[in-house]
Amino acid sequence: MTIAVNPEMHPALVLNADYRPLSYYPLSLWSWQDAIKAVFLDRVNIVSEYDAAVSSPSFQMKLPSVVSLKEYIQPQKNPAFTRFNVFLRDHFTCQYCGHDGELTFDHLIPRSRGGRTTWDNIVTACSPCNLRKGGKMPKDAGMHPRMKPFQPTVYDLHNAGRKFPPNHLHESWMDYLYWDAPLEP
Known part of the structure; x- marks a missing residue:
């Protein structure tokens, strides 16, 4: 045809x-x-x-x-540190409340307190949770991520992507x- x-x-x-x-x-x-x-x-x-x-x-x-x-x-051994790959690592859900809408990312240790933009200091957060946590440390805000942030391998991201x-x-x-x-x- x-x-x-x-x-x-x-x-x-x-x-x-x-x-x-x-x-x-x-x-x-x-x-x-x-x-x-x-x-x-x-x-x-x-x-x-x-x-x-x-x-x-x-x-x-x-x-x-x-x-x-x-x-x-x-295959690449280390995936690029991008917003998309952070979201994929965190399964496109807020690491504080579990919702999947209006996603952004949050620095666990705020930049104002010396926190860096690295795999182990960034988590996916919805806008309301990110606003609520603000520039506080997780302990001070009473907000702890569901999963400890980590630098994923390509294999980790492929497995997450299958979902x-x-x-x-x-x-x-x-x-x-x-x-x-x-x-x-």
Whole structure:
């Protein structure tokens, strides 16, 4: 079936050469255009395809739904210290009250008291809790995080990311996304 392809549709799941996703959260996806370009540059193998295809006057190709890199990319050992990765480490919940709305981050030891912006001094907080704690120490505010902050590994973030699947998961991706899930009898 040849269709007019919307750039937002038909993303390709990108697997490393060992058939594991490059990333779980955000899920390693390429647009169909990038996937086709990588096929023509001989950088990937097509593992699975959509029913949809693109064509030119002299060529037709099914759109890849899963591709694997031909060369293995060594995963990062230490994830970047970003707001998103802090939220992911803390499962997108306030570490004081457990809610998941209006998230920001809080310095356990306030910057006004010498606290630094580091993995082990930052926690996810909702706006009301962050405002309530203010520039106080956790003990003085009577607010202690549910989980002690830590510097996560890429593995920690991948495991956390598995709990937040994207809105769209194509059926051809399932064997590669949940390869460590228990098998059903």
